[in-house]
Amino acid sequence: MRKKCLLNSSLFLFILSISLNIFSCSSSKLKVQYFQDIPDSGQLKQIARAEYTPPVIKVDDILTVVVQTIDPQNTAVINLGNVPVASTGISLSSTTAAATTQQSSGYLVDKDGAIVLPILGKITVAGHTTSEATAIINEVALKFYKNPTVIVRFANFKVSVTGEVLKPGVYVMPNERVSILDAIALAGDLTIFGKRENVLLIRENEDGTKTPYRVNLKKSNIMSAPYFYLRQNDVIYVEPRKAKSDATDASQAKYITLAASILSVLIILATRK
Template sequence: MVRKILGKTRFTSLIVLSAVFIVSCGSTKNVPYFQDVSLDAQSELSNTAKFTEPVIQADDILSVSIFTIDPATGMIVNQVASQVMGTQGNAASTQNATPSTSGFIVDKNGEIELSLLGKMKVAGLTTFQAKDLIRNRASNSYQNPNVQVRFANFKITILGEVTKPASYIIPNEKVSILDALGLAGDLTIYGRRENVILIRDIDGKKEFARINLNSKDIFTSPYYYLRQNDVIYVEPNKGKAATLNQARTQTIALIGTALTVVAALVARLF
């Protein structure tokens, strides 16, 4: 009797493990990117997504550096920025960033205030246009000033089935979704490449888009290039759920077996 019960239990466990294996293998067919790219992909991908430079808005933080012939003069112009500067360099997770973000805050009127140069309205401008504006103002006081302007808080958040989920500060405002996923260490084997969700703020409203990394259409998508504060969420596939449930299923099977054996023994006694 007990052998018969144990035999049924082994058979049930075998079926459960086989199902988990089938689900896991089935999910791997969607792992490769751009599965529909043919050998003549060079001609097919000629019309790729166009990059649109982001414009400066209120509450943005700009990193502004002005260089002059006299280094001491440049230090005076940039002294406010140096007091609030954080660590700069390559893109990094905000977990490793300094508490204060570097740069000048764009106020509610869309203006920034620079030492010796005063207030300037930059809202609605690209960083290239803001650079020209600041350079023209600085030219009134300095000879051939060199100006650099970039976003200091261009943040992208990546969540879900990636190797390093986090918020990342991007030093380059031209960043694609592939660049962002590369920063996060790529998707894990359990990430759904055919259903990556992008969440974007547009005029105070949330916009949701689904992106298929298995298709070359991503290169023509209006969401290929990311905007400031975009959120990328990679959904787990069925293989992840099966893996998480495998231990639970085995535990339940063992408990069920033990209860069945105990019930059989008790029945024989009575």
């Protein structure tokens, strides 16, 4: 009789331990899930498109300018004038911190808002988008070349991602149309400790002031928000959900629960002999 009671107690302890583990896993998954307001099945509603505003060229921006003609040698001096400019970013992880040097090739926008191109001369581009700058430079190029094709791109469209992400750092984007999800993906996604419902986006205004936005990654409406598409020098900060010490305590509690489950199984096997 005593042996049977011990067996029942051990079985109960084992089931309880497994239940706690399952509940803990389900709770953790719920904390890290994105877009929780989108149902798993059924007819899904369309999400309104976020308005995209092309970025404007500013002083100290670096532009890559390429002019193409039938004879590449005619414009080689302009294209080779995209001088590499080194910029250093810090890439951090949970165990290491490393400085990474990134090369941005292009023409620097001076304090007058202009770039100086070989042959074409000094051209004002600040305050314009890259599409508008392309048209301006192309108009000047027509005075020197027949049917030129001009390409203008940002060489230093950078975004900083810091806080509770796997790879914090400064990222130079390959194009202008970049969303907050793109930047988070480049940074390796949020860690388990990151607050997905309260991500901070800091944006620099034209007058140098900063505007903060709070982003809830658990809601799908961020894909319609005016801050969904990023601008130059945006900073994304992911606030930690809890202190590292609390996280360590939670991890230890999980191992204790697992150990209790294993011990329960051993007790059951021993009492059956």
